[in-house]
Amino acid sequence: MEMARAIRGALRPARFKVRNARDQLLARRVRRRRKAFYSQFLGTHSLAFDVGANEGNRVAAFIALGARVIAVEPLAECADALVSRFGDACIVVREGLAAHEGTATLRTTSASTIASMSDDFIRETRASGRFSQYEWADAREVPVTTLDALIVRFGTPDFIKVDVEGYEVEILRGLSTGVPALSFEYTAELRQHARDCVSRIEQIGSYEFAYSAQETMIMTMPWTTGDAVLAGLQASGDPLEWGDIYARRL
Helix, strand or coil, X not given: CXXXXXXXXXXXXXXXXXXXXXXXXXXXXXXXXXXXXXXXXXXXXXXXXXXXXXXXXXXXXHHHCCCEEEEECCCHHHHHHHHHXXXXXXXXXXXXXXXXXXXXXXXXXXXXXXXXXXXXXXXXXXXXXCCCCCCCCEEEEEEEECHXXXXXXXXXXXXXXXXXXXXXXXXXXCCCCCCCEEEEEEEHHHHHHHHHHHXXXXXXXXXXXXXXXXXXXXXXXXXXXXXXXXXXXXXXXXXXXXXXXXXXXX
């Protein structure tokens, strides 16, 4: 028995090393796939706005492509993590975005990735069961600015990523200048929000649209019209579908 324990004890570190090596390999593959995907929008000396940067998985991809990155993150702990991780490689804006400058209520849970300013997002994703285990118990008043104001400060970006848990349309209402490309998160519970986002983008310029499901970093639908993308998502019938809708200027 003691010999068996000794053998298991000797083997355990080796198993952990194998698992850790496998995890590192998978992480590298994800980073490469993410970088390759965003290379269609960004390159050396491009300017990217990452709105809802959280702890920076997209920031890392944008920096790896040689882009200058403005990371917008109102959660203090996430903004601190961005500074710690990237240092001077990106500029961290410690504000939220909205249709107008001012303040807004940001509600948070134990999972920073689902902090939201959208009551609709919180209500509908809890009702669908997607996030029924979470309570948005922490409410913080945070300063908010607009995309237009960021453009005045930093210049017109080549790409804007907006991932703010149901508040995307309010942020796009703060953009009056066309940009080469942008994306916004979509969830099946908020189909009307997606329609409103597409409509807003079409008000500021001529764009074509595509869609990437979840974290696949592959366009699930080819570039087409906004109506076609929305119809395709509606037809899928998945009540928990999510991903990102992309728009690029024609």
